[in-house]
Amino acid sequence: MIKLLFLTLIFTATLFAQKVLYVTYDKTPERVIKGEIFTITLKTLPVVRNFKKIQYSFSHHPGLSILNTTPLRKKKGKFFYDTFNILVTKKYAKLPDIKVSLIANKQYAPTYLKGEKLNVIVLNPKKNFSNVIANSMKLQEYKTTSYDKSHNIIVFIATAKNANLKAMHFQNVYKQGRESFKGYYRSAKIIYYVVIDKRIENFTFSYFNLLNNKYDLINIPIVVDDDSVSTQSDLKPRDQSHDMLKTYIAIGIIAVILLFVFIQKKYIYLIFTLIPLGYIIYLNMPEQDVCIKKGSNIYLLPVSNGTIFETTQKELHLPKEGSVTSFTKVKLQNEKIGWVKNEDTCTY
Numbered sequence: 001m002i003k004l005l006f007l008t009l010i011f012t013a014t015l016f017a018q019k020v021l022y023v024t025y026d027k028t029p030e031r032v033i034k035g036e037i038f039t040i041t042l043k044t045l046p047v048v049r050n051f052k053k054i055q056y057s058f059s060h061h062p063g064l065s066i067l068n069t070t071p072l073r074k075k076k077g078k079f080f081y082d083t084f085n086i087l088v089t090k091k092y093a094k095l096p097d098i099k100v101s102l103i104a105n106k107q108y109a110p111t112y113l114k115g116e117k118l119n120v121i122v123l124n125p126k127k128n129f130s131n132v133i134a135n136s137m138k139l140q141e142y143k144t145t146s147y148d149k150s151h152n153i154i155v156f157i158a159t160a161k162n163a164n165l166k167a168m169h170f171q172n173v174y175k176q177g178r179e180s181f182k183g184y185y186r187s188a189k190i191i192y193y194v195v196i197d198k199r200i201e202n203f204t205f206s207y208f209n210l211l212n213n214k215y216d217l218i219n220i221p222i223v224v225d226d227d228s229v230s231t232q233s234d235l236k237p238r239d240q241s242h243d244m245l246k247t248y249i250a251i252g253i254i255a256v257i258l259l260f261v262f263i264q265k266k267y268i269y270l271i272f273t274l275i276p277l278g279y280i281i282y283l284n285m286p287e288q289d290v291c292i293k294k295g296s297n298i299y300l301l302p303v304s305n306g307t308i309f310e311t312t313q314k315e316l317h318l319p320k321e322g323s324v325t326s327f328t329k330v331k332l333q334n335e336k337i338g339w340v341k342n343e344d345t346c347t348y
Helices: 002-017 243-264 267-283
Strands: 021-027 037-046 053-059 064-066 072-076 079-088 097-103 111-113 129-134 136-146 151-161 175-183 187-197 202-209 214-221 289-292 297-299 308-311 316-324 327-331 337-341
Touching (some): 021 097, 021 111, 037 053, 037 097, 129 136, 129 151, 136 202, 136 214, 289 327
Parallel strands (some): 129 202
Antiparallel strands (some): 021 037, 037 079, 053 097, 064 079, 072 079, 097 111, 136 151, 175 187, 202 214, 297 308, 316 327
């Protein structure tokens, strides 16, 4: 009985000691930049034919964030080339210790790979740096509108390859924020806004181009307009400062038409007074108010899950400045423009 137990222990130890995986680094970077997304590729050779999968477990990787634990795989002959994407988060970092296991009907001993310290470079950019490090970054579209008496708001859509676009951040702006984000680090799209001083004529920012190893500039010329785009509509209320002058002009036109009719005795021409009369009525119509429920969110832009900059503490009646699908534009008591979801307006 003791002899049988001893032989079983020897057999089990031999089984677990059997090396069934040979793993080496095929590709690692010589140096990385804090904020960069880089790749490592493992060259794996299993010596067992029938297995279910190769499983990787990462540990002890300070300064790094593993973005995909399931590898991007290529097979060449008997070798598996498994690639992982990693984000550098701190100035001190080391490659992870990796436990590689073969999942099969039998239980085999795992293989371990020790991670080495990385050479991390910390950038020292200018103040216009967007905090984005990428293979490429492109501006798709942009729009500038008035935010208040002292500021303009720029909304832009940017795409990037191999980048952490969620890290986007600017210095020396009044307000900023991410309105939406789509995709992943390989290919991503972001809608971002910045509120800047009206005196700025060009909003220029940079990102670090990994392929060219240099800072690339992106420039947005400040042209304030009122046209709507897919991400927002006119944020500026109608200018009513010249409405009285326009009313006097329309009255003058009506007076000329009436004088002509009185002299010529051709009363059919009275119909021409309807146009300026209708314009006078339009200019002097009282502002339409919209009722907003207590606890409603006021959004900076008419975008779902957008930035909330105020929440109503009571039921409010605010001037209506316009509308788009699902949103109503209102002028707040502090004269700023905001958007409220139609579902948050009162219905009686």
